[in-house]
Amino acid sequence: MRKVFILSILSVVIVFGFAKRNYLNGRVKSGLTKPVNCKNCDIEFNEKNSIHILATKNSSLHSPIKKEIGIRKYLKNKSLVPLKDGEGYTIDKMPYSYPFLTAKTISFIEALGMEFKTACELSHLRCRPFIITSALRTKETVNKLQKINPNAIKESTHLYGCTFDIAWSRFGYGNDPDQEMLDLLIPCLKNMQKKRKCRIKFEMNQSCFHITALQ
Numbered sequence: 001m002r003k004v005f006i007l008s009i010l011s012v013v014i015v016f017g018f019a020k021r022n023y024l025n026g027r028v029k030s031g032l033t034k035p036v037n038c039k040n041c042d043i044e045f046n047e048k049n050s051i052h053i054l055a056t057k058n059s060s061l062h063s064p065i066k067k068e069i070g071i072r073k074y075l076k077n078k079s080l081v082p083l084k085d086g087e088g089y090t091i092d093k094m095p096y097s098y099p100f101l102t103a104k105t106i107s108f109i110e111a112l113g114m115e116f117k118t119a120c121e122l123s124h125l126r127c128r129p130f131i132i133t134s135a136l137r138t139k140e141t142v143n144k145l146q147k148i149n150p151n152a153i154k155e156s157t158h159l160y161g162c163t164f165d166i167a168w169s170r171f172g173y174g175n176d177p178d179q180e181m182l183d184l185l186i187p188c189l190k191n192m193q194k195k196r197k198c199r200i201k202f203e204m205n206q207s208c209f210h211i212t213a214l215q
Contacts, residue, residue: 059160100135142159
């Protein structure tokens, strides 16, 4: 009788354990993680595409690249530089763009990354790097993107190697929302904008900051 009672208890524990795990997995999969709030970002970062276009006029990439094969030429003459993970930031997969930017844009990202990391340290928080979700585009990738994204425009500043996007809804290598990290990143972006180092457009639907570094 005692053995039956113990086995019954163990069965309940095991069933409860599976149910709890499935419930937690369901919360993650169904997106019930608390979302982040980018308060006033639509007001603070509202520079239109025409302003971003003007910011590209001094780019070392003087004209858009038609196809991927054309990138080699600009890498060879160093008009473009590879974009890699750095202090305070990491690079996401880019199905519709390439991890290359102008040297001045890379320097801007490095400065922003260091400022963000320092802000985390001063706040005694472990730095979860911001995520760069897109960079250089070619005419070919812009055309492909337009077919699936109604917000994509033909005259994209991504064509000039000095524009990139940063996710505001997720941070770190786990890609999770993080309000604390977002609250630290926003002042860093404002500071760069105030110093006239960049142009920034908050994109709600794309969950990103669209940033063009002044050349």
